[in-house]
Amino acid sequence: MKNALLLLYLFSSLSIFAQEADKDIKNIVNIEDAELYIEKSTSKRNKLMAFNEEKHKSTLAQTLLAMPIGTTKTVPSQFKKTVYKIIEKSNEPHYRISYIYFDESKVDISAIYNMRKTILYKYENDVPFEDLANRYSMDDNALRGGDSGWFKDNEMPIEIENEAANLQHSVGDIYTVSVEKDRGYYIILKTHRIKTIKEVYVLKIEENL
Known part of the structure; x- marks a missing residue:
């Protein structure tokens, strides 16, 4: 009981x-x-x-x-x-790019400018961007060919987001961006159109x- x-x-x-x-x-x-x-x-x-x-x-x-x-x-x-x-x-709108990142706190600025020139020259001469990212980028995504994956506002430095949202850039365009806050220098390839996800x-x- x-x-x-x-x-x-x-x-x-x-x-x-x-x-x-x-x-x-x-x-x-x-x-x-x-x-x-x-x-x-x-x-x-x-x-x-x-x-x-x-x-x-x-x-x-x-x-x-x-x-x-x-x-x-x-x-x-x-x-x-x-x-x-x-x-x-x-x-919300999402962006996707590939990029090569340089950290000025670890590499002299003159060396960064020289590497940027070398990379842009090689890209213009048909070296794949993912190979260049894998070799030169100081970011963790270098092994992914510099692919950012899809990201939205407030997930990347504002300077990068502004350029990613710039409708004057077409898929395949390549450009450089400097981020003063983290002393970062970027070579960016627009790989995808803006997409609502x-x-x-x-x-x-x-x-x-």
């Missing part, structure tokens, strides 16, 4: 806890709410995630991108369930069963 009462108490407690958790999730309506929920959460597995229709091609990502704001998707497994809540959606911000919550 005592065991039965104990089990009943445990099931009741779990049910109440689950109802409270569902109520908390329903009250999350924006990014600030989601960040506060994560901050107060005892689990480090809860997090805010962003899915982008260009970068994320999984079935889950495509499902989340298609869902309306405020809706949730629950994915159960043997020992836990994962809840994804759609917090925010956006449809759908993104979704999702709160991921994991609960043990």
